[in-house]
Amino acid sequence: MNSMEGLVTQIQGLSSTASDVLMLQNLLKQANDSLHAESTRLLPFLDQLDPSKHSLGYLYFLEACTAGPITKEQASSYVLIIARFLSSCVSEQIRLASHKFISVCKRFKDQLVLLGEPLRGVALMLTAIRKFQSSTEHLTALHPEFLLLCLLAKSYKTGHSVLEEDIFEVDQPKDLFLYCYYGGMICIGQKHFQKALELLHNVVTAPMFAVNAIAVEAYKKYILVSLILHGQFSTSLPKYSSSAAQRNLRSLCQLYFDMENSYSNGKIGDLETYVQSNKERFEHDNNLGLVKQVVSSLYKQNIQRLTQTYLTLSLQDIANTVQLGSVREAEMHVLQMIQDVEIYATINQKDGMVRFLEDPEQYKTIEMIERIDSSIQRLMILSKKITLTDELMSCDPSYLSKGCRERQKFDFDDYDSVPQRFNV
């Protein structure tokens, strides 16, 4: 106990300037084991520390407290404590002990899940992320936890705001996989299928040595979303995806490939029977809702194909071609698509005719010009970023040493800039 009290006073004393904080950090590291040993009795000491001023010390104590198994009653009190800590901690200090911070947040999430109240943690996790990450392009281990809470709490909008940012730096590949997978699910929930497709594509094509379960699940969803959005799906992965993925993913997701086959035939009846017969397997993967959306998207694809060949078409013909039950259903579908701005048409109820129109966008408005202009700016920034990355890479010592060794294997021209011998 005495050591604890001594530690507390030291924390209180050494938390003011940066050099003091470093010294404090060393002390805390040494005291880590004793902290863990006393984990059950540390709770009262926490009251003596102020999270905003003594963030580092508080963090160590907190981590030691929550290290062991927690019961439900304790969980609610801990949740309050951690919540207060997260809202008032200081970013410089917590970054010094990043692992501890991550584990505290993880336990926070676990406790909330245990209590069944994920919504309480959403905003707090968001603040935690903002304090923790060094730049908005940086992916931390906290991101997937945050997205998981959003998913469980069904607060998709908050999750989406985080997804808006581009990620370029990653600590752990596993974080990225989980982040993209959960992110994809959030976008699906909000029906932003394009963004979902991008995120899931990142998971599937990420470099990996062996196929992991996250990639498999992500690939299944990827197939379904791609069918909903584009009505087609290219069965081969792009060249830059890892060889492990290219070889194995197909066999693991055979069910979905077959579904894609029956989808591309364009017959609703076949697709529905296929879904019906495989219902349990889809449910097992938690994809049944998505599969149902795929089925309804087939109607849309068929109707869109009709816009390419016909100027006017009777509702009866539409119902027959797309295999809808009745004229009324055809009208409902077309009306829905017009409202969602998926096709441009007018319905003439007197004749029972639909007249398909061209896309009225003339690309002459100011908004369009601004849109194009901002796109150009954005792309120029991206290009500069790429050139910068390329330059950095070519100065990287490990690249140069590897390039020297491999020089004989490759074309002379590729490695012209690499010196013959390079000794690090």
Added chain:
Amino acid sequence: MDGEDGAPKSLMEEMYANGIEGVDDAPSSSTSTTIRKNRPIISGEQLDIEAYAALYSGRTKIMRLIFLADHCDNSGMQLEALRMAYDELKKGENTQLFREVVQKIDGRLGPNYSTDATWCAMVDRKANQRKDKLESELNAYRTNLIKESIRMGYNDFGDFYYAHGALGDAFKSYVRTRDYCTTSKHIIQMCLSAILVSIEMGQFAHVTSYVSKAEQTPEALDPPSIAKLRCAAGLAHLEAKKYKLAARKFLEVGPELGNSYSEVIAPQDVATYGGLCALASFDRTELKNKVIDNINFRNFLELVPEVRELINDFYSSHYASCLEYLGNLKSNLMLDIHIHDHVETLYDQIRSKALIQYTHPFVSVDMRMMADAFKTSVAGLEKELESLITDNQIQARIDSHNKILYARHADQRNATFQRVLQTGNEFDWDVRAMLLRANLLKHEYNLRASRKI
């Protein structure tokens, strides 16, 4: 006609109606008084088997007759064909085929046309004797190492096997003569024999390679040989479904062919295959330059006036009569061994081309008139047009309410803007994904490097 008022009206009517007046212009229908020799053999009427068989000689005659018997519905024609095959086989030495034909006849032609076991045994015995003789001769020549006689020895072996129906052995023997060929004439002879056997075997890959080999000889070839090689090449392309190339080859065949290649193909066939393939695969300019204005090919087309008429009708947009000729020819074409697999495809292609050509010059087309011109119902026509539009072969839209087809030309400016925006988005996404992946790889590499250290 009625003078100047009448003339423009009839021209317009002709343009819309695509009538059948073209048939009256054909001279062939009034030549029933001409000699039997000039009567077209591949025509809309029922096939005259004797005349058809007279075009060919050798093994292909028998094979064609057997094919005819297998595929035609008329039992009279069937028996006629089998009878002729039997007679032809008796003149030759192929006992295997003989037994097959007898089995097919099945006694329907009476006792004269049953298994003649004595004849078979005699032929087989003679064959064995000849084979032994040839072998001993060949061995003698081989010990003497005289190239010319070894070559001729193998050649004789090849002929022997071919006459007895052992096509694989015949091919091998002919190919073996290659090592002993001294002049280009020998090479040509070898190539032609190899081509003949390959065609009979149905291995058209060999045909193409030997044709090119023969064409590469340094000496100039004599015209009949060139014509024969072109026919063979055309047949090979036809089998490979490369209709454009086949058409080009057939159109290049000169009139020197005559009847010199009757072991493989008749001039009527050259005209039919060439004409149909050209119609299915050439565009208008090529059709005019290479077929209609081609003086050499005109000689061939004279032999099959119906094909000539249908090509002219197609070019002058009389689609109804063109399609009618095609329909008439179909039943006879299905009895031909080389083209029967391709008849459906060629016909479909010709019909699609006709539809596309019809709609091409107009801004709007009344589908009812078009259906009349193509002798089909409006609903059927709509289906056909729909599939052509989906394949992007016609740029148009169907107004299903008023049954009018409107030409539609894409707005280039809008399309360009759309593509620009889309390309921008794709670039954006690709680059971001790429930077992310590069980062992951770097991380992996650093991890591994740090673990090593």
